[in-house]
Amino acid sequence: MTELPEDAVDEAERLTRLARRVGDEEEAAAYRERRDALLAEHDYEARVREDDDGDTLVCYPAEWLADGTVRVERIEDTDRAAERSLTRGGEAEEWESVEEHNRALVERVREAHGDAEAANARAFADFMGNHYSRRMETATRAELREFREEYYPRNVWPTDEQEAALERSLRAVFEIAGEQYPS
Incomplete structure (x- = not known):
């Protein structure tokens, strides 16, 4: 089982934030591609979960996927996923x-x-x-x-x-x- 190093999660968060902040879609796509390539090196994938509490970057093992969907029956240890808030308790301060x-x-x-x-x-x-x-x-x-x-x-x-x-x-x-x- 490959574990995702903390510095890879930090970098994935940074690249996700950059992708969300830039105005140019090509540049945003380039940041997402860099993030996805970094995570793929560790056999992980990412998605951004949006809910009432804000947006969260979720990095999870690729083995949990089937046809692009996380399959609950494939999850043995939920601690292998990494989550980072992209809003940190609300939007950025003024x-x-x-x-x-x-x-x-x-x-x-x-x-x-x-x-x-x-x-x-x-x-x-x-x-x-x-x-x-x-x-x-x-x-x-x-x-x-x-x-x-x-x-x-x-x-x-x-x-x-x-x-x-x-x-x-x-x-x-x-x-x-x-x-x-x-x-």
Whole structure:
């Protein structure tokens, strides 16, 4: 039995969110194809379940399918499926509210850790606010990876001090917000 690694679920969630957010259908299809190819490497498939509580990404073993339909009699262990909320308890917050919260958190990082960490926290606030319209401390492991690997190198012109402090800065955001750092 192939188990789906947590980082694959994180990446599947990230790609699903990107597909839902872009305006171009071809680009959205490309994100879904990347997600499906990633999951296929682990013999999993995905679907988005829509209900009154919001949308949920469901990743489940391909062996549960017959003609594109999940067959209940094929499910031996429901724990093998992975689910991620795509709405996180409701739609994204209004940008102004998120920005106000994140700005205050950046200042608390500055007070506790200094300017280099605060500059990194500000860049992370911009990323989370502009890309996800969410508070920094709600970031997933996949979103942190996206920030570190994609956004930061392309959009931030850090000093050597800032670059060396990046991981400390991100951890400080979560610590000061009273949230556990996604590891």
